[in-house]
Amino acid sequence: MTYEDWSSVDRYITGLFVPPDPALDAAIEAMAAAGLPPHNVSPNEGKLLHLLARLRGARSILEIGTLGGYSTIWLARALPPDGRLITLEADPKHAEVARANIARAGLSGVVDLRLGPALATLPQLAAEGRGPFDLIFIDADKPSYPDYLAWALKLSRRGTLILADNVVMEGAVIDAASSDPIVRGIRRFNALLAAEPRVSAIAVQTVGRKGYDGFAMAIVTADP
Ligand code: SAH
Ligand code: MG
Secondary structure: OOHHHHHHHHHHHHHHHOOOOHHHHHHHHHHHHOOOOOOOOOHHHHHHHHHHHHHHOOOEEEEEOOOOOHHHHHHHOOOOOOOEEEEEEOOHHHHHHHHHHHHHOOOOOOEEEEEOOHHHHHHHHHHOOOOOOOEEEEOOOHHHHHHHHHHHHHOOOOOOEEEEEOOOHHHHHHOOOOOOHHHHHHHHHHHHHHHOOOEEEEEEEEEEOOEEEEEEEEEEOOOO
16 A cells, blocks of 8 residues: 555545535645644544544643644534633744634634743643643644653543654654654653553554554543
């Protein structure tokens, strides 16, 4: 199987299960027009995030890494009317595009976007007494994933669903000798997650128009 096959099947699945959506489609267009990198989850992965949030019955969600708010919209739409999503973004331009996309989706009242490096805004959230969250989606800079896992656990309780994107990276993740800080960050994250006694976790490989990657998911089994 080739990348072309994965992309074709991805389009087939999207065509069936993810009908055109004005707010989501406009978000992608606005990101491209503003020159943001196409690092958002695919439509299929967005729908998967949405379904996982609904399965979890999430009322409060934390997202680390907003970009243009594409995954944010998918996750926020899984919340009940009184639900809340906090999303963390370091880049002011990304945050500006995201705010407009979130507003266009009618979700400004649900989504709280915090601008700043996540390792600065996460302690602020803790100081404000935010959390524990029902679902935490980690998708920002990969070298910091080990730190984000520690924060995710701090902001969790028994039953919290922790998701982390991009944990396979075209298979690069199995290279134990890699000096790439991205690969090293993901490898460390996966090892910490696997060894963490307070969660039960797995990593899942994915293929599609975004190539070959994967995500990790963990359910918190004890009150951290
Ligand atoms: N979750 C998004 C994609 C996020 S891409 C989606 O699927 O639609 C990763 C984002 O993390 C980028 O916007 C990048 O600017 C942001 N980022 C990188 N380093 C960061 C940091 N230290 N703190 C917060 N955000 C960061
Ligand atoms: Mg990602």
